[in-house]
Amino acid sequence: xxxxxxxxxxxxxxxxxxxxxxxxxxxxxxxxxxxxxxxxxxxxxxxxxxxxxxxxxxxxxxxxxxxxxxxxxxxxxxxxxxxxxxxxxxxxxxxxxxxxxxxxxxxxxxxxxxxxxxxxxxxxxxxxxxxxxxxxxxxxxxxxxxxxxxxxxxxxxxxxxxxxxxxxxxxxxxxxxxxxxxxxxxxxxxxxxxxxxxxxxxxxxxxxxxxxxxxxxxxxxxxxxxxxxxxxxxxxxxxxxxxxxxxxxxxxxxxxxxxxxxxxxxx
Amino acid sequence: xxxxxxxxxxxxxxxxxxxxxxxxxxxxxxxxxxxxxxxxxxxxxxxxxxxxxxxxxxxxxxxxxxxxxxxxxxxxxxxxxxxxxxxxxxxxxxxxxxxxxxxxxxxxxxxxxxxxxxxxxxxxxxxxxxxxxxxxxxxxxxxxxxxxxxxxxxxxxxxxxxxxxxxxxxxxxxxxxxxxxxxxxxxxxxxxxxxxxxxxxxxxxxxxxxxxxx
Numbered sequence: 001x002x003x004x005x006x007x008x009x010x011x012x013x014x015x016x017x018x019x020x021x022x023x024x025x026x027x028x029x030x031x032x033x034x035x036x037x038x039x040x041x042x043x044x045x046x047x048x049x050x051x052x053x054x055x056x057x058x059x060x061x062x063x064x065x066x067x068x069x070x071x072x073x074x075x076x077x078x079x080x081x082x083x084x085x086x087x088x089x090x091x092x093x094x095x096x097x098x099x100x101x102x103x104x105x106x107x108x109x110x111x112x113x114x115x116x117x118x119x120x121x122x123x124x125x126x127x128x129x130x131x132x133x134x135x136x137x138x139x140x141x142x143x144x145x146x147x148x149x150x151x152x153x154x155x156x157x158x159x160x161x162x163x164x165x166x167x168x169x170x171x172x173x174x175x176x177x178x179x180x181x182x183x184x185x186x187x188x189x190x191x192x193x194x195x196x197x198x199x200x201x202x203x204x205x206x207x208x209x210x211x212x213x214x215x216x217x218x219x220x221x222x223x224x225x226x227x228x229x230x231x232x233x234x235x236x237x238x239x240x241x242x243x244x245x246x247x248x249x250x251x252x253x254x255x256x257x258x259x260x261x262x263x264x265x266x267x
Numbered sequence: 268x269x270x271x272x273x274x275x276x277x278x279x280x281x282x283x284x285x286x287x288x289x290x291x292x293x294x295x296x297x298x299x300x301x302x303x304x305x306x307x308x309x310x311x312x313x314x315x316x317x318x319x320x321x322x323x324x325x326x327x328x329x330x331x332x333x334x335x336x337x338x339x340x341x342x343x344x345x346x347x348x349x350x351x352x353x354x355x356x357x358x359x360x361x362x363x364x365x366x367x368x369x370x371x372x373x374x375x376x377x378x379x380x381x382x383x384x385x386x387x388x389x390x391x392x393x394x395x396x397x398x399x400x401x402x403x404x405x406x407x408x409x410x411x412x413x414x415x416x417x418x419x420x421x422x423x424x425x426x427x428x429x430x431x432x433x434x435x436x437x438x439x440x441x442x443x444x445x446x447x448x449x450x451x452x453x454x455x456x457x458x459x460x461x462x463x464x465x466x467x468x469x470x471x472x473x474x475x476x477x478x479x480x481x
Contacts, residue, residue, distance in 0.1 A: 012460070044337055056340075078316050125450045157356055159352070161348055161351060161352035162348055162352040164348050164352050165347070165348055165351045165352060165353070165411060166364075167317065167341070168315045168317060168341055168345060168346040168347070168348060168369070169341060169345050169365050169368070169371070169414070169415065169418055170338045170339070170340075170341045170342040170345075170365075170368050170370040170371050170418075171338065171365075172338050172368070172369060172370075174367050174370065179354075179355070226288060255316065255333075255337050256316070256337040256341075257316070257317055257318075258317075
């Protein structure tokens, strides 16, 4: 980035942008809408988190040490796996492992295939590509996992009677669980599918916008966006399928029972 | 056909029942009696392989329950859970679905028997086209009963099968079960109910669960 084609943002510009929000906070206070607190906390968190991330990324981009970069990738995947479970409202034994294993496997498979097979980036650990691509894939897989898990657990509890009626008339655990699995996968994929449906019509995707702001040719930016969307869709589908199947194996025993007592409320 | 010896079950260290022995033969009509909280439903669920036992043994046709492929076992010993439910599609779909399970594929849905059942219950044909969200709790119980009988079990475990029906419909449902029992095969049932007079009407002998856990 020796010769940036974009305008660097200084502290003054940042402060000016924050002023835009301040107007709203004043408005909220004046009208007693009670939104001020949330807005302030949200804005502060965003600022601190991103500033920290910026520092870490700068450091990683400078070291270019594969071990450090892989470590960073692992931490990102672990955080995403934990966050996915934290968004659900129920628990079963092993739920965190399920989430960590599936999000790790699916994100590294898809990102790995894209980096080595499709984009052919050398070296493969080049953080300029690896970190942002992985981050976007993880963020979306996280949503898929939490929605899929939540729907699966909720479905097993709400439809317990129906599932057990099927089981007690000779349905195998797969036959009895099939409808729940199907709906959980669908639910997990909805945000991704919807995003693809409206992309470029209603919404300008963030990554593409970023590239255009950074001076990239719009057509190039579009191509990148397409690749990342394919990656996101593939990874979210894989992660949702993985986590729902693992949940199925825990919630339906090999003796064709629904183990509803394994599901507990979030503490 | 179905035998159980020395069955015991504890929950959180508390004994729910033990020393349960039962022997169910073709043609048997058995009442499972006991105060509420005595574990009637739990025993039914255990007999259906839906819940654990902590001691004893359940056998069907002289083969222990856990040596059976469980769905195959449940093809013979069918259990209608309390408040049996269904969630999507029409009544007819929910009946048809059960014939698509792998172990049930050699059975075919006999439409004329289905219509005969509807006649006995004095339900209109349009009942079959109703969807889950338009059915009352009692109507869902009728669906569950019709479905189980059409699937021709040997042993039928009925857990409060008529608790949400009005008196007239209870009578018709009882007629339906009696008709099924007497129309051939080696059929039998175990029935639980809060209504002791119903048990007196429908059954010939009883299993008593005495322990009440509170």
